Amino acid sequence: MSAMKETILKTSRFSVERVTHLLPNGHTHSREIVRHPGAVIILPVLADGSVCLIRNYRVSLDQELLELPAGTLEAGEPPVECAVRELKEETGYSCGKMEPLCDFFMSPGILDEHMHAFVATELRPGEPAREEGELISNSILSMAETEAAIRSGEVKDAKTIVALLYFSQFWIANKSS
Amino acid sequence: MSAMKETILKTSRFSVERVTHLLPNGHTHSREIVRHPGAVIILPVLADGSVCLIRNYRVSLDQELLELPAGTLEAGEPPVECAVRELKEETGYSCGKMEPLCDFFMSPGILDEHMHAFVATELRPGEPAREEGELISNSILSMAETEAAIRSGEVKDAKTIVALLYFSQFWIANKSS
Secondary structure, three states, rough: OEEEEEEHHHHHHOEEEEEEEEEOOEEEEEEEEEOOOOOOOOOOOEEOOOOEOOOOOOEOOEEEEEEEEEEEEEOOHHHHHHHHHHHHHHHHEEEEEEEEEEEEEEEOOOOOOOOEEEEEEEEEEOOOOOOOOOOOEEEEOHHHHHHHHHHHHHOHHHHHHHHHHHHHHHHHHHOOO | OEEEEEEEEEEOOOEEEEEEEEEEOOOEEEEEEEEEEOEEEEEEEEEOOOOOEEEEOOOOOOOEEEEEOEOOOOOOOHHHHHHHHHHHHHHEEEEEEEEEEEEEEEEOEEOOOEEEOOOOEEEEEEEEEEOOOOOOOEEEOOOHHHHHHHOOOOOOOOOHHHHHHHHHHHHHHHHHH
């Protein structure tokens, strides 16, 4: 569909664009879209099958969420490299294997953020390199505990729920078949 | 945590706020947050157990996604009323029952959007009342087909994946136990 586009705000982590479309009925329709460089989320699986989540203070909500480690793509950065970097920065873990799990869009009504999910294994603990303003701590849970935390509503972060439920429903079943 | 807040953009569907925090180490840290009124997503279950999804053209991605019906809260609107309204507008279905499923945050790194998921049953077909600019058509799938579409990557909308996997993993198991 043909569209006119105009950037109306730039910030350090996203911009806002006004998109005007010519509809099939001849009318025009404008809406503002938040443009985002894309991001990764990492499901770090320890040797005993437990998962490393993080407790992460979120400025947007003024509360701490229980999430998987994640981060935003830098310009030109391949998602798998971003995943290795963010896993190390946020949790301290280096990994021997980083495998793609699935990918999805976070809120396509207003936001073009494309999320790439990975499974990290062969983990080696180390020192995190958290950015200023990141208030983060690791939280190791069994898969049964993560599922209970999703079911009870303790986990409220959409990308974390997608990655964990996709992993338990499709990845583990696939690996064991 | 104490914070200074300043609105730097208003659009018809969201605004952008700059939040400046005083960190425990005495430094300040600013970031821009997309403020959103919150939204609902509806999982409409037909009498035979199949699900009504929609094919929805998304301006943000310039592509059609396979999603559950959803919509944004109007000022002061209770989520359950919004769910009944959006189900009717987008799919044509009225429902006898609209039950809360779960709730979650779409992209808390930049966006405060809070999503309320519902299960709609006792459905009666009718005429949709789609808004101008909404290019939508219904798509009825069995639960097995929706799971295959998530697994294959055909479903790429995060809220739709959360609602469907939460439903199949926790709701159906709960109802049948």
